[in-house]
Structure formats: structure tokens, C-alpha cells
Amino acid sequence: MAAAKRNTETKRKAPKGAARSERNWRHPLRSWLGSHRASARQALRQVGRYPFSSALTVLVMTIALALPMGLSVLINQVEQLGVNWQEAAQISVYLKDDVNAERQQEQLAAIKTLSGVAAAQLLDKELALAEFQQHSGMGDALLQLSYNPLPSVIVVTPASIDGGAAALEPLRDRLAAIDGVDQVQIDLLWVERLASILAMLERFTGGLGLLLIIALLLVMANTIRLAIESRREEILVVKLVGGTDAFVRRPFLYIGVLYGLLAGVLAWLLLAAGLAWLNVTVQQVASLYQSDFALMGMPWRDGLTLVFGAMLLGLVGAWLAVGQHVRAIEPS
Numbered sequence: 140m141a142a143a144k145r146n147t148e149t150k151r152k153a154p155k156g157a158a159r160s161e162r163n164w165r166h167p168l169r170s171w172l173g174s175h176r177a178s179a180r181q182a183l184r185q186v187g188r189y190p191f192s193s194a195l196t197v198l199v200m201t202i203a204l205a206l207p208m209g210l211s212v213l214i215n216q217v218e219q220l221g222v223n224w225q226e227a228a229q230i231s232v233y234l235k236d237d238v239n240a241e242r243q244q245e246q247l248a249a250i251k252t253l254s255g256v257a258a259a260q261l262l263d264k265e266l267a268l269a270e271f272q273q274h275s276g277m278g279d280a281l282l283q284l285s286y287n288p289l290p291s292v293i294v295v296t297p298a299s300i301d302g303g304a305a306a307l308e309p310l311r312d313r314l315a316a317i318d319g320v321d322q323v324q325i326d327l328l329w330v331e332r333l334a335s336i337l338a339m340l341e342r343f344t345g346g347l348g349l350l351l352i353i354a355l356l357l358v359m360a361n362t363i364r365l366a367i368e369s370r371r372e373e374i375l376v377v378k379l380v381g382g383t384d385a386f387v388r389r390p391f392l393y394i395g396v397l398y399g400l401l402a403g404v405l406a407w408l409l410l411a412a413g414l415a416w417l418n419v420t421v422q423q424v425a426s427l428y429q430s431d432f433a434l435m436g437m438p439w440r441d442g443l444t445l446v447f448g449a450m451l452l453g454l455v456g457a458w459l460a461v462g463q464h465v466r467a468i469e470p471s
Contacts, residue, residue, distance in 0.1 A: 175389070178389040178390040178392075178393050179390075179393050181390040181393070182390050182391075182393035182394045182396075182397050183397070185366060185370075185390065185394055186394060186397055186398070192362075192365075193398075196358065196359075196362050196398055197398055197401045197402050197405065198405075199355075199358050200355055200358065200359070200398060200399070200402035200406075200449065200453075201402045201405045201406045201409060203351040203352070203354055203355040203358075204351075204355070204402055204403060204406040204445060204448075204449055205406040205409050205410055205413075206347065206348075206351060207344055207345075207347050207348030207351055208348075208406065208410060208441065208445050209410050209413065209414075210340070210343075210344040210347070211341075211344050211348075211441075212410065212414070212437065212438075212441060213434075214337060214340050214341055214344065216434055216435060217337065218337060228296070228297060228326065229294050229295065229296060229297075229326045230294075230295040230296075230297060230307065230310070230311065230314065230323060230324070230325050230326065231292050231293075231294060231295075231323070231324045231326055232246075232250065232292060232293040232294075232295055232314050232317075232320055232322075232323050233290045233291075233292050233320070233321045233322040233323070233324070234246065234290055234291045234292065234293065234319055234320060234321060235290070235319050235320070235321045236290060238291065238319040240263065242319060243261055243263065243291055243293075243319075244261070246293065246317055246318075246319055246320070247259055247261045247293055249317060250293055250295060250314065250317070253310070253313055253314070255297055255298050255299070255307075255309075255310045256295055256296070256297065256298060256310070257296045257297060257298040258295075258296040259293055259294065259295045259296070260293070260294045261291070261292075261293050262291065262292050262293070262294060263291045264289055264290065264291050290321065295310075295314065297310060307325055311323050311325055352452065355452055355456065356452060356455060356456040356459065357456075358456070359395055359398065359399075359452070359453055359455075359456025359457060359460070360456050360457075360459050360460040361460070362394075362398070362460075363391050363394065363395060363456070363457045363460035363461060363464075364460045364464055366391060366394060367391060367460070367461065367464045367465065367468070368464075371468060374387050374465065374468050375468060375470050378468070378469065378470055379470045384465050384466060387465050388461045388462075388465050391457055391460070391461045391465075392454060392457050392458060392461065394457060395453035395454050395455075395456055395457025395458070396450050396453050396454050396457070397453070398453045399449040399450040399451070399452055399453025399454065400446065400449065400450050400453070402449050402453070403445050403446035403447070403448070403449030403450060404446055406445055406449065407437060407442040407445055407446060410437050410442075410445075411436060411437040411442075414434050414436050414437055415436065417434060418433055418434040418436075421433065421434055
């Protein structure tokens with residue numbers, strides 16, 4: 140009976156021990172979270188203590204982030220300016236005048252079966268003349284002619300333009316070998332020129348972005364260095380009472396993250412406003428070319444990437460400065 144009573148008391152006491160163990164496990168976590176909250180509050184106070192210098196730092200970081208990101212967004216949208224490159228590049232197959240309508244349909248069917256051909260469309264002489272009259276502005280003059288001088292043409296869309304015009308030469312030779320074909324012309328030069336210009340701009344944007352990222356890291360490192368120097372006496376006191384380098388370093392890392400967050404959000408807003416302002420002019424120019432192209436604004440994915448990237452750069456810049464200067468401050 141006594142043994143059963145002792146077992147019952149042991150079972151009743153067990154939960155107290157489990158609860159104590161759980162509290163012991165949670166205590167270091169609460170301390171760690173509390174330390175980070177205190178460091179974050181110190182970072183906020185440090186930024187608010189010097190509003191003018193903080194605003195200048197955020198502004199410089201905003202410009203360094205907005206320039207390459209803005210160019211990148213514009214290039215990506217220009218690349219989609221009705222650009223399905225496969226449809227923009229065409230091969231014009233001009234047929235001989237003595238090829239009748241039935242034979243033209245046979246040639247069209249034969250071309251569609253060739254490898255490397257995504258699509259093909261027949262424009263007979265009458266349709267070609269109507270399109271020429273519409274787009275050339277010479278409709279009245281063409282009506283004075285006693286015959287239609289334009290040949291029938293089959294417009295071929297290649298399946299791929301990788302490699303440029305040189306890669307399409309085998310397809311051009313196969314098209315030229317078809318009976319009744321007079322001439323084959325690859326209409327790819329303007330596509331290659333535009334692609335080359337965009338590739339050059341992408342390289343320029345990448346180089347500019349790299350230089351500005353380096354400048355941003357240097358700005359952040361110098362800002363954190365000045366913040367450390369302004370708190371040198373406080374850091375000495377903390378180290379005298381046993382504060383570790385990690386404890387001293389933490390508020391300055393939060394300062395870097397906070398600067399990055401503010402700069403990233405401001406750059407996002409600046410780019411969104413700039414694209415909206417630029418879109419008015421872009422739509423006016425596009426309307427002159429019978430196009431409904433418009434800038435799509437700042438995509439959410441790019442905006443979030445910009446903000447988190449800015450926070451990471453702020454953290455890295457702060458880490459580079461703190462790692463060097465905090466270790467150098469030691470009580471004598």
C-alpha cells in the first residue's frame with residue numbers, strides 16, 4: 140500500500156520536472172530573442188539619432204540600387220516588345236510568275252513539311268499588291284499599271300533562329316531547291332541588330348550593377364565605421380564588463396540591414412513611379428507605329444528581389460566594417 144502511494148507521488152511530481160526542463164530549454168531562446176530585439180532597438184535609435192546622415196546614406200544606396208535594376212527591367216520589357224523572335228524573323232520565298240494557284244498550294248504544303256519550319260503562309264500576287272498599296276502610300280500609282288508586277292510569296296517562319304542567319308542557310312538552300320521558286324530572302328538582319336544592341340545593353344547593365352554594388356558596400360562600410368567610432372567609449376565599457384565581440388557587433392549588423400531595407404523599399408517605389416511616368420511617353424510613341432505596347436510596371440518578384448538583395452548587401456557591408464573595427468577596440 141505504501142509502495143503504491145510512493146509511485147503515485149512520483150507520477151504527480153514528474154510533470155513538475157518536465158515543466159522545469161521545458162522552462163530551462165526555453166530560457167536561452169528567450170534570452171537570445173531578447174538580445175536581438177534589444178539590438179534592433181539600438182539600431183533604430185542609432186539611425187534616428189543622426190537623421191540627416193542616415194537619409195544621405197539611404198539616398199545613395201537607393202540610387203545605386205535603382206539604376207541597374209531600372210535598366211534591367213526596361214531591357215526585359217523591350218525584349219518582349221511583341222518579340223516572339225521566332226515570329227519576328229521570316230524567310231521570304233518568291234515564286235516564279237508562271238506558277239499557277241494549284242501549284243502554289245502544293246509548294247506551300249511541301250514547305251510546311253520541311254524540318255526547321257515552324258509555319259508558312261502564302262501571299263498570292265493580288266494579296267501582296269493589296270498589302271503593298273496599303274503600306275507604301277503608292278496605291279494610286281499602282282492602279283495605273285496594266286499588270287501586277289509583284290510575285291507571289293510564301294512567308295516562312297523558322298523554328299529557331301539560334302545562330303543567326305548563318306544557321307538558316309541550310310534551310311534557305313532547301314527552299315531554293317523547290318521547283319518553281321525564284322528567290323529566297325532571309326529577313327533576319329534587323330532582328331540580329333536589335334538582339335546585338337540588347338546584348339550590349341545587358342552587358343553594360345551588368346558591369347554598371349557590379350560597380351554600383353561595390354560602391355554600395357564601401358558606403359555601408361564607411362557608415363558603419365563612423366557609427367562604431369561614435370560609440371567607441373560605450374564599446375570599451377561593454378568589453379570591460381565582459382561583453383563579447385558578437386554582442387557588440389550585433390546592433391551594427393542590424394543598422395546595415397535597416398539601411399538596406401529602407402533603400403530597397405525606396406528604390407522599388409522610385410522605379411514604380413518612374414516606369415509609370417515613362418509609360419505615358421512610351422504609349423504615345425507606340426501608337427505612332429500602330430502598336431499597343433506599354434510598360435508593365437515593376438514586377439512584384441523583381442521588387443521583392445530588390446528589397447531582400449538590398450538587405451543582404453547592407454548586412455555584408457556592415458559585417459565587413461564591424462569585423463575589422465570592433466576587434467581593434469580593446470580596453471587597455
